[in-house]
Amino acid sequence: MKGGGANGVAATKRRWKGFVIAVMGLVILSMLVPLVFLLGFHNAFHSPVTLSLSGSDFPSQQQHDSSSSSSQHDSDSVALGAYQSHNHTMDQHDETRHIEDLIERLAPALPKERVGKQDHEIFAQDGLNRSMTKAPMHVYQPKGSPGHRVETNVREASPERKNVNISKPIEVRQLAKGDESEIPCELRFGSYCIWRREHKEDMMDSMVKKLKDRLFVARAYFPSIAKLPVHENLSRELKQNIQDFERIFSEASTDADLPPHVEDKLRKMETAIARAKSVPVDCNNVDKKFRQLVDLTEDEANFHTKQSAFLYQLAVQTMPKSLHCLSMRLTVEYFHTSSEVLEDSVTEKYVDPKLYHYVIFSNNILASSVAINSTVVHAKESSKLVFHVLTDRQNFYAMKLWFVRNMFKKASIQVLNIEEYNIIPGSSLPEESRITFQSHKFPKMHYETQYVSLFSHAHYFLPEIFKILDKIVVLDDDVVVQQDLSALWRINMGGMVNGAAENCAVRLGQLENYLGRTNFNRNSCAWMSGLNVIDLARWRDLNLTGIFRRMVEELTMKSRQHEATASKASLLTFQDQVYALDDTWVLSGLGHDYGLNLQFIKNFAVLHYNGNMKPWLELGIPKYRSLWFKFLNREDQFLSDCNVIP
Known part of the structure; x- marks a missing residue:
C-alpha cells in the first residue's frame, strides 16, 4: 500500500508540474504577443527621425543612437532595445528604403527640393513634433563637412526656443558663414550699415582675437573644474592661464603690443582647455556660464554699434576741420584785402534777364566751387x-574772397548774404530727408528707404530776391555737371512752375502718415531738388510762397513738430506744379547708393550726391568721389595750408 501510495503521489506531482509549465508558457505567450504588437507600432510610428544627407553615414551611427536614448522610461528602453536588436539584422538597403519611406510620409514637412542642399532648411510640423518631444532630432552631413553631426533638441536648442509653441511649424536655417544679407540694420542705423559693409576689411590683430577667444572658453570651464577636488591641479593651471591672459590684455590691444613668447602661452592655454573639456562636468553649469558671457558680449557689441552709428551721424553733420580752417583763413584774409580788389565790376550782368542765371544755396566753399566749375567747364x-x-x-x-581769387572762365559770380532777407540762419540749405515706408515693389521686404531732397524755407524767398x-x-x-545746361532755358514747361526730376519710387499716398493730410493726389510722385528750372513769373502769379507758409503753419499746428516741415510743405505746395524733366538730366543717389554703374553714370547731365556720404567727406563713396574731385581747383594755397587736398 505504501508503494502504491508513493507512486500515486509521484504521478500527482508530475501532473501538477506539467500543469504549472503549461500555465507559465501561456503567461509568457501572453506577454510576448503585446510586446510584438508594441514593437511593430513603435517601429512604424515612433522611431527617432534621422535624415541622412549623404546616404552613407546612417548605419554607422546606430550604436550611438542606442546610447543616446538610454535616459527614457523603462518601458521605452525595453522597446527601443528590441528595436535596435532588430535593426542590427537589417542590411543597408533596407535601412535606406526605410528612411526614404519615412521622408515620403513627411513630404509636406520636408519638401523634396529642399532635401540634400548644402544650406539646408528643416521644417518640423505637427506630426513630427509629437515624436520629437522625447528624442532629439539628428541631422547628419557628409564626413569632413562643417558641422558633420548636429544634434538639435527642439525644446532645449537655445534660450529662444524654450518658449516656442511646437504645435506650429519651426524653421531652422543654416546660413553661410559671415552672411549679413538677412540683417535689416539699415532701418536702425541708416546708411552707416552700407558704409560699414563697403569698408569691411580683413581681420586685423588676429592673434589678439585668438587669445580673447581662448580666454572666453577658459572662463566658461573654470567654475565647473574648480568645484572638483580631484582636479585641483587643472583648476590651478586654468586660473594661472586666465590671469596671464588678463595681464596681457591690460597692456596690449594689438598684435604689435603683444609680449614675446605669446605663442607658448597660447599653447599652454589650449592644452589646459583640452584637458578641461575631457573632464566629465555638469554641462548645465558650463552652458550657463557661456550664456552669461555671450549676453555680456552681445550687450557690449550692441553698445559699440550704436556708438559707431552715432559717431558716423555726427561726422556727417559736422563740418570737417579742414573746411572750417579754410573758411576761417579766408575770412581773416578778406579783411586784409583792399576794397578795390573786392569790388564787383560786372554788376549789370546780375540783373540781365537775357543771361543764364544759376542760384546755389551753400555754406560749403568747396562744394559750391565744384558745382560752378563743372557747369562752366561744360558750357x-x-x-x-x-x-x-x-x-x-x-x-x-x-565765400566772397574765394570767388575773387578763383576765376571760372568768363562766368560771373555774385555772393549774397541770405540773412539780409530776414531768413533764419541755417535754414538756407535744401532739406534732405531719409524716408522709410512700407514697400509694394518688393514683397519680401517690409520697408523701403528713399532719400528725398527738397526746398528749404529760404528757397521761397527767390521771387523777392530776384x-x-x-x-x-x-x-x-x-551736384556735378557733366554736360552743357543751356537747353534748360528752351524747355516749355506748359505753365508749370518747377521743372524737376521726379522720384516715382515715392508717391504721396505712401507718405500719408508723414504728410499728415488727406486732400492730396495719392498717385503724385515726389520730386527732387538738385536741378530745378524755376519760372519765377508763374511763381509770383500763383503766390506759391504764401501757399507754402500756410502749409507750414497747418503742419506745425497739427504735429507740433518743426522738424522737416519745409519738406512736407514743399511736397504739398508743388504737387500740381512740377514739370517732370527727362530722366537723362539728373541722376540722384551718389551719396548713399553703392550700386550705380560708372558707365551708366556718364549718360546723365547732372550727378546729385544726395544722402549722407558727401564726396568732400572721408565717408564719401570712393568710386564716386573721383568724379567730384576732378573739378576742384587744387592750386589754391589755402587748400594745402588747411590740408584739404586728400
Whole structure:
C-alpha cells in the first residue's frame, strides 16, 4: 500500500508540474504577443527621425543612437532595445528604403527640393513634433563637412526656443558663414550699415582675437573644474592661464603690443582647455556660464554699434576741420584785402534777364566751387553764365574772397548774404530727408528707404530776391555737371512752375502718415531738388510762397513738430506744379547708393550726391568721389595750408 501510495503521489506531482509549465508558457505567450504588437507600432510610428544627407553615414551611427536614448522610461528602453536588436539584422538597403519611406510620409514637412542642399532648411510640423518631444532630432552631413553631426533638441536648442509653441511649424536655417544679407540694420542705423559693409576689411590683430577667444572658453570651464577636488591641479593651471591672459590684455590691444613668447602661452592655454573639456562636468553649469558671457558680449557689441552709428551721424553733420580752417583763413584774409580788389565790376550782368542765371544755396566753399566749375567747364558759352551764391553771414566773407581769387572762365559770380532777407540762419540749405515706408515693389521686404531732397524755407524767398528775373535754374551744392545746361532755358514747361526730376519710387499716398493730410493726389510722385528750372513769373502769379507758409503753419499746428516741415510743405505746395524733366538730366543717389554703374553714370547731365556720404567727406563713396574731385581747383594755397587736398 505504501508503494502504491508513493507512486500515486509521484504521478500527482508530475501532473501538477506539467500543469504549472503549461500555465507559465501561456503567461509568457501572453506577454510576448503585446510586446510584438508594441514593437511593430513603435517601429512604424515612433522611431527617432534621422535624415541622412549623404546616404552613407546612417548605419554607422546606430550604436550611438542606442546610447543616446538610454535616459527614457523603462518601458521605452525595453522597446527601443528590441528595436535596435532588430535593426542590427537589417542590411543597408533596407535601412535606406526605410528612411526614404519615412521622408515620403513627411513630404509636406520636408519638401523634396529642399532635401540634400548644402544650406539646408528643416521644417518640423505637427506630426513630427509629437515624436520629437522625447528624442532629439539628428541631422547628419557628409564626413569632413562643417558641422558633420548636429544634434538639435527642439525644446532645449537655445534660450529662444524654450518658449516656442511646437504645435506650429519651426524653421531652422543654416546660413553661410559671415552672411549679413538677412540683417535689416539699415532701418536702425541708416546708411552707416552700407558704409560699414563697403569698408569691411580683413581681420586685423588676429592673434589678439585668438587669445580673447581662448580666454572666453577658459572662463566658461573654470567654475565647473574648480568645484572638483580631484582636479585641483587643472583648476590651478586654468586660473594661472586666465590671469596671464588678463595681464596681457591690460597692456596690449594689438598684435604689435603683444609680449614675446605669446605663442607658448597660447599653447599652454589650449592644452589646459583640452584637458578641461575631457573632464566629465555638469554641462548645465558650463552652458550657463557661456550664456552669461555671450549676453555680456552681445550687450557690449550692441553698445559699440550704436556708438559707431552715432559717431558716423555726427561726422556727417559736422563740418570737417579742414573746411572750417579754410573758411576761417579766408575770412581773416578778406579783411586784409583792399576794397578795390573786392569790388564787383560786372554788376549789370546780375540783373540781365537775357543771361543764364544759376542760384546755389551753400555754406560749403568747396562744394559750391565744384558745382560752378563743372557747369562752366561744360558750357558752350561761359560768358552767358551768371551764378548767384547765397550763403549765411558766417561764411559770406570767406565765400566772397574765394570767388575773387578763383576765376571760372568768363562766368560771373555774385555772393549774397541770405540773412539780409530776414531768413533764419541755417535754414538756407535744401532739406534732405531719409524716408522709410512700407514697400509694394518688393514683397519680401517690409520697408523701403528713399532719400528725398527738397526746398528749404529760404528757397521761397527767390521771387523777392530776384525781382527782375523771370527764369532761373537752382542747383544744389552737392551736384556735378557733366554736360552743357543751356537747353534748360528752351524747355516749355506748359505753365508749370518747377521743372524737376521726379522720384516715382515715392508717391504721396505712401507718405500719408508723414504728410499728415488727406486732400492730396495719392498717385503724385515726389520730386527732387538738385536741378530745378524755376519760372519765377508763374511763381509770383500763383503766390506759391504764401501757399507754402500756410502749409507750414497747418503742419506745425497739427504735429507740433518743426522738424522737416519745409519738406512736407514743399511736397504739398508743388504737387500740381512740377514739370517732370527727362530722366537723362539728373541722376540722384551718389551719396548713399553703392550700386550705380560708372558707365551708366556718364549718360546723365547732372550727378546729385544726395544722402549722407558727401564726396568732400572721408565717408564719401570712393568710386564716386573721383568724379567730384576732378573739378576742384587744387592750386589754391589755402587748400594745402588747411590740408584739404586728400
